[in-house]
Amino acid sequence: MINMIKARDNLSVSEKTVLDYLVKNRTALKDLSVESIAKNAFTSPATVVRMCKKLGYEGFKEFKIDFILANTEIVIPSNAEYKDVILVKDKSENIGRSAIENDIRALEDTLRLYSEKKVQKAAEMIMNSRKIFLFAKGSSYLVCKDFEMKLRRIDKMCTAQQDLHEHSIDAAFLDERDIVILISNSGDTPEVIEAALQARENNVKIISIVSAGKTTLGDLSTVVLYTSALEGDFRSAAMTSRTSQMAVIDALYSHCAYYNIERSISKLEKTYKIFKKFKTK
16 A cells, blocks of 8 residues: 555645545545545545546555555454464375364364354344345355355355456346355455445445455445454364354244245255255256
8 A cells, every 4th residue: 555644645635635634534434425525625636636646546445445454443353262274384194183173272262252142133134134145255245145056945045256346247236136245264355345435335235255354345344244254364274164154044034934934844855865866967
């Protein structure tokens, strides 16, 4: 991110006023539009966009995402007992066992963070929604895809995406009747934050699954479901975060299925019959 203090000297008086306003009100930026910023800074929308470009951004949207992430205080839970088995130089005889133990520990920590009321609320939002879109990047997308398949088996149609362009197209047609489910281990993935901002602009409710701690995605969400992930940045593709996310997804799906259990059983039986029919051919 550009050093805004140094770049400030290259701005005009009105552009400096805009930047100073944003710095002073940085916690509220996620809810501000170009027009509202211009009004509050007593300038024009064109000045706001011009300031963003002088700071090196293509436009206001890119500036907003970068600015929000730069001002996020991230709290990462620590676990002194955790051993990063992938980074151990000398392979031990119990490296496989250690991996499983780490998964178990992550699940135990996730269970301590678990809130039945929040999961039930999220399930009710999902089952009463018109459209459901799931979005994540990297290996978190696999969790989205798993939840998509689960919901479709009880005839709750949804779409899991990992391409921001495709998601943006669909997001343009969402409104307060719809749900966006966003999954990010860090809670600060730029593309996921952009998807959350798009949802908020259309008054779409957001359910997020993130690691415990204060995150940008959590602040943008309607309901936040927390997980525990033991690995650090060097193990971003490791098992523990995905194991925790999948556990929360299973809990959420259970509540969705039991929201109307008779209907769910009927849909699952129909799904089973279709699978069995094609399997015998």
